[in-house]
Every structure is written in structure tokens, then in C-alpha cells.
Amino acid sequence: MSSQEKTEILNAPEQPREREQRYDAQKIEQKWHQRWQQKPELYRAEPPNSARKKYYVLEMLPYPSGALHMGHVRNYSIGDALARFMWMKGYNVLHPMGWDAFGLPAENAALKNNTPPREWTLQNVANMKRQMNRLAFSYDWDTEITSCLPDYYKWNQWFFLKFFERGLAYRRKSKVNWCPECATVLANEQVVNGCCWRHEETPVEQRDLEQWFLRITKYADELLRDIEVLEGWPEKVRTMQRNWIGRSEGAQVEFQIENTADKVSVFTTRIDTIFGATSIQLAPEHPLVSRLIGNDPDLLSRLDELINDQRMAREAGDPNALEKRGFFTGTNAINPFNQEKIPIWIANYILMEYGTGAIMSVPAHDDRDYEFARKYGLEVRIVILPRRHEHGTQQDPALPYTAMDSLLINSGEFSGLGNHEAIKKMTQFAEQNAFGKGTVTFRLRDWGISRQRYWGTPIPMLYCDKCGIVPVPEKDLPVLLPEKVEITLQGGSPLSRVPEFVNAKCPKCGGVARRETDTMDTFVDSSWYFYRYTNAKLRTAAIDSKAVEYWFPIDQYIGGVEHAILHLIYSRFWTKIMRDMGLIKNSEPVERLFTQGMVIKNGAKMSKSKGNIVSPDEMVERYGADSTRVYALFAAPPDRDLDWQENGVEGVSRFLAKVYRLVTRYANFTGERSTKASAGSRELERKLHQTIRRVSSDFDGRWHFNTSIAAIMELVNAITAADAQIASGAITAAQIRSTMRSLVLMLAPFAPYIAAELWETLGEQSPILRATWPQFDPELAREEEVEVPIQINGKNRSRIVVPVGLPEAQVRELALKDEKIRSLIEGREVAKVIVVPDKLVNIVVR
């Protein structure tokens, strides 16, 4: 600045408007974008020996589909605001980003555009990275991971081998969910309403295939138990996981089949009702079925119908759509508790996958059994009654009666017991007599990870005619995915048609071996990626245990609720195995989880078919990154759905322009223009500290950034309102400058570009990201006077201004003396006066 300019400013503070500048978002953002591209170390965390306290903030990594959508922008704007805030609070912040880069869309794109999946994916990565940088998300790209590159997926393979060694990965033939659209298998978690999670209109089919599974059921109990520890997770997600794991305690009881040596085992949670069992119901696919019905053509065709029913129900996704039906096999079983013969039926409402695939049917005390029994005229026998019938009149309860607060009747020696006691004693009885035992059943199934696709991590296994299944030796990793592969959506894995890939040598006997051609589910990639971030370039191991020990658990994880069960349960599972392998010490990966709401437009989810997609690039081009980001946080609290309205973005843009004018206008005020603290100056100071309080506490607690930003807007309005006093010198230049400084600091987590620009305008040299968050002073935020409404019978009738903290008695006195109030209560009896200090007075009159 020339000395002439300086003189000008000193001499002419009374005409500040001449110095204000127009806000040109594009120009400012280009300038800082370029600077920041050259200073990536700005976002780099310090090594684990840092004196700062660590803070690991993580957003879910995207699938590189081509371009960011508004959901990403929102997700990452939340995370970035937090990361920047934590930097300014003095933490050592790890804020990484990566790419969930394997997956079917790359193959579809390859088919459509004739571009190899790798090329297509990496192009998308480059584009989305450009968008992220343009939006100024503060990622440390030094820790970037890309799951489709061998230096990452090598470790998927390594983990797989370790799991195999530990018996946690195994192969078996099983009925699998097959999506004809994807031409591959889906995990149970990926089946939504009987359809594919990616193709919501495509019903999944059942097929029999040899598959690799991970034994997640081994951790079912721990995964369930530790949900209790996850206090920083939304209750909704915890509930969803509990339901998904679906633990239920009960008993298995074996029923002898009449005239044979065979037994049928049933699972029940209500062994206390076993004296009410009037039939056995088998799943149509139960292994005993063929023996029971032989080759009776009539029964076989009825069996087919039941199997068909189940398939249809699965595809419809609505069990109520299916009417229960079944038939008698002609054979009876014997109830081990009372030696009673009961018929064995086959029914379409019994699932082979759950429990033992067979139940004892107790129509009186189970909704489904009741419905079925009524239809077929099976006996309904009441064996429990509500407790109130203990003495007095016996009246049958409404059926089916399933309450646990009841007493047994007609149950031999167990009659008279309460349910809970009966369950205990009857289970014991079954164990003593060796026809049953207490068991726990889970809904959770082992995780099938085989996919008959090309674009994924090759499963590092070999099949040798002599040695059978042989793992690829660790030293031969990675098993590279071949580059030149013809992609088709039929006939199993494309890899099976690449001889160079398939043909291999058996590492055991040196003979001819065939490579596994299935690849891994991409949820494998995302199950442990956040560990890799802590030392992403490590070549000698999957993770750096020391670094993990410093950074974990993740302090804050942010993403969509759609991953509540899939990704988030697999990640927890993976963590527990890694702990058991001695790689890490933590048992859970994520301390706090935040699930943000969806971005919608005109009340509907954005989608191509609805044509209501808002492109981030377009927003950034039109209004700038800052406005886009601030709007994404301002329009709704982050956990709720957000309706994207473009004139809202415009409003935010106007607000930023106002801030820009304001700060540039007053930035160069120098020297004391007043020494007396005026009332206006005190008021502005108070407003500033109230704002600091609100914004800071929103970061600490509720994350309602919409109200934080509203508070900042109020502060800006207050400064504007104080304009006359600033011009007249009633507010000191020093105060204006420090107010501007705090304002800019508070804006920095939300709108980093304009904040950096104005920071410089205010004469600051060092990066605002390393500046200290404004200090809140409760003394300065305190109001001195407060306006108190006076109510009569709960209706506002007058108001008085009193000093804050004025004792109750005095407030009461002032209220009763108030002119308006006196005239209104004249001649009426005051029954009661309620005084809430600093809040209100309510006079109750009759």
C-alpha cells in the first residue's frame, strides 16, 4: 500500500462506502483455489507424536460414478465444517478421502462405451476429485486410497488368506440370491424387498452355487452386545443393527417320528406352550420331506406349489400377500413331553433358513399357527392363561393369546408355573431327558462375498485336482486383475474366460491348477479402508498398528443412513477380527456416527427419471462454492431431509456479498476515533459474544448448522444496524476490526474461500485454518436489561423493562404497579402472581 493511500484512509474514515468492493465469488475462489493447490500440507495431519490432541473426522467414501451429486456435497460440507472447526480449536485433524472404486457400474459403462473399467473409473475419480477441490474440502490427498488399485486390493486378498487360515472364510454350496440384472450373487443385506438393492424393480432369483463366505455369525453375539457401547450412534441405526442380527433365545426339541428311527428337531422360543402343540410344520425344503412323502405324485405337486409360493412371496417382498397353506404328510410325530401323537404337516410359512426349518405349531398361542389351524381345522388347545384367572372365574382369553405374563394349565407337572419359570424348567427337563436343549438362534447369516464379476478383488484361491482348494501363497500377492478382459453380463465371471488368468500352477504340488474366478463383494473394500488412511502408503502391511492406535477410534463418522446395516455392520465385524489377529487394539471402529438426511427437490428424491437433478458443478459455476456449501448447511438441520431451492442459494449468495462489502468497507479503519464506550458499542460486543456462544455450542452439540449460520446472519444485521454509530465514531475502530475478525473466523468452517480472502483483507498473513477460534466471554454476552411480559390469566397484557437478575419480589412489585395492569385488575381479586425471573410475570385473577 502506498503512503498516499494510507493517508487517504486515515483522513477519510467517514466515507467508508467508497472503499467497499463488490463480491466476485469466481475471482476470489479461483485465486485461493490456485494457492491451496500449491499448499497441500495445509490439510496434512501432524504425526502421532503431535502435541495437539487428535481428531479423526471421516466421511463415507464415494463410489466414483462420474460426478458428485448434492448428497455428497451435503455430506462433505458437514464433515469439512467440522474438520475446519477442529483445526481452529487446535486439534490435530485427520480428514482423509478415498474411492470405493470397484463395482458393477464400471462394467456396464465398459459395455456401453467400450471403455475399460479401469480407465472409466480413474477418469471418474479425477473428475470427482476436481469437484471436491473446487468445493474446497480440506482433504489430505496424501492419504488417498483407491480400492481398485493393486496396492489396496492386495490387502483385501491378504485379509482373505488370514481369514481362511482362521476358519473365518469358507466355501460351500448354498442357495444364493441372484440378480439377473447384475448377473451376480447378492448378500442377504443387498436384497431389499425381494429385489436387488441396485435394481429395485428386479426380483432376485434363488440359485445353487459354490460360494465363499465370511463367518460373521461367529461374531453375532459380540456384534450385538457391543451395540450397547455405541452411545455416539443414532438410536435408529443401533435398532436396525439389533434387528438385523436378530438374536432369539429358545430351545430345540426333538420329536420322534412315528414308526421310524428319525427325529425332527424344532426350534421354539416358547417351550412353555409345548403341551399346546397340535402339529409339526416343516419347511417345504426340509430334508425330511422327501422321506415323508416319498414319490406320491399328488403330494409332490402340492409340495411344488408350496415352494413356488415361497419364491413368489420372496419376490413380492410382502409376506402378507401370501395365504398360508400346507398339507398333512400322513405321518405323525410324538411330543416328548406327553407322548402325544401329532400330525406332521408341510407349510409354506415355514422358512428353511431360520432355526431348524421346522416348528411345533401351537395355534392357541401363536398368531401364524392360529391362522393356519383355523383354516385347516386343526385342534386349538389352550395351555396358558392370563394371571388374573388364577382365582375366580375361568374365561378363555381372546385367541391367539401370546402374552408372557401368564400361567400354565393342562401342562402336566408344569401346570401352575409362570411362563418364565416354565421355560427354564421345561428346557432343563428336555436336557435331562436328552431330547432337547436351550439354544440361541440368529437371523444373521454368514456373509457371502463371491461375485461372478470382473471388476473386483480376485479371491486368492486355487483349485488343484490333486490338492483340492489351495490358497495363493502370501508372497505371490497381489493376484492381479488382468487388464484385457471381454465383459459380458452372461455366463458367470468374465475372468473365467481369460485362460492366462485361470491357468496356474499349484503352489503345493506344482501341478496344474485353476484359479478362482469370482471376485469379492465391494463391501470388503470399505470394511477396513479407514484403517489404511492412517498410513496409506505402507507397502509392507495392510495397516500400521501404531498409527491406528493413535488415530482410532474415528471420532466422527458421517454418511447416509442407507449404510446402517451393510457397511456399518461389516466394518464392525472386520474390526473385531483385526483385533483378534492382534493388529489393532480397539474393538469398535467408530466412536460417533452421524447420518445426514437426503437432498430432495420438489419433495422427491433427486433422480434422472424425475429430471430433478441439481448439479453441483452448475451451482458452483453460478453462485460459487461458498454459497453452495453454506446453503447445503443452512437450508435444514443436517439430520433432516433438505429440499433444494435455488433461490435459497441465491439468498445465501446475497448474504456473503453483504459480508464481503461490510468487511472490505471497514477493514482499513485505523486509529482511535473514539475512546468512550457507547451503548451501541456495548450492544455490538454483546451480540458478538452471543453469536460466538451459539456457533461454538452448535459444533459441540446438536450440529444445527442452520441455526449457527442464522446467528452469523444476525450478527451481520447487527453490524449493519450499527452503521450510523460506526460512521459517527461512537464505536471504536478497534472494536470494528475485532468484530470483523471474529465474524470472518466464524464463517471459515462454512465458507472457506471468502473467509480466507477477507482474512487477508484484514491484514492477516497466516492461514485462517490455523487461526484460533474466537473466545467466548460469558460476561460480555450477558444482557443487562430484559423486557418481561406481564400476563393476566396467561394472556400478554403489558411489558416492563427490568435489570437482569432482579429479585422476584421486586419484579412482582413493578408488575403490579404497571399502569396498564393496574387498570386491568382493578376491582378483581388477585389469586396468585407467578414470577419467573427474567422471563415473565403471570397474574391470576378471578
Next chain:
RNA sequence: GCGAAAGUGGCGGAAUUGGCAGACGCACCAGACUUAGGAUCUGGCGGGUAAAACCGUGAGGGUUCGAGUCCCUCCUUUCGCACCA
């Protein structure tokens, strides 16, 4: 069917603990500045009234001096689960 969340102006949303309903923003209206305004500034803006009164937080009831907030019943929307024995 079961479970959870939500329902507040024309719109997005405020109201941390039972204490002035509608902060902040959008839209709209009026005015100022202006050659001009899709810039900026000022004012207005739940319904109602000339002004008041009065009525207003999905509906109905309750507790309380006082309810958007607590309790009960119901309605609507969204999400999750869904023959799990």
C-alpha cells in the same frame, strides 16, 4: 401388522430446560437511491380488526398459573422391519 421419526406462516425452517410462537432465510408488498434494477438500503409481512378484542403449532381430550414442548386417544407422512417360530 410391528417399531421409529416427523407434522409450526405462501415456502425452507427457529423456539437447548413447560415461560413473549414464527429467529434466520426465501417469496411477496411498499418506499428510498436510480437512466435502469433481477444491485443496494429502509420498512412491512400468521389469520382477523379501522384499531383493538379475539383465533392460531395435524385433530380431539387432559395435566398446569402457563403447553409447539408433558400425558392419553386418533389422523397423516416418511423411514426401518416384516411369516424369524
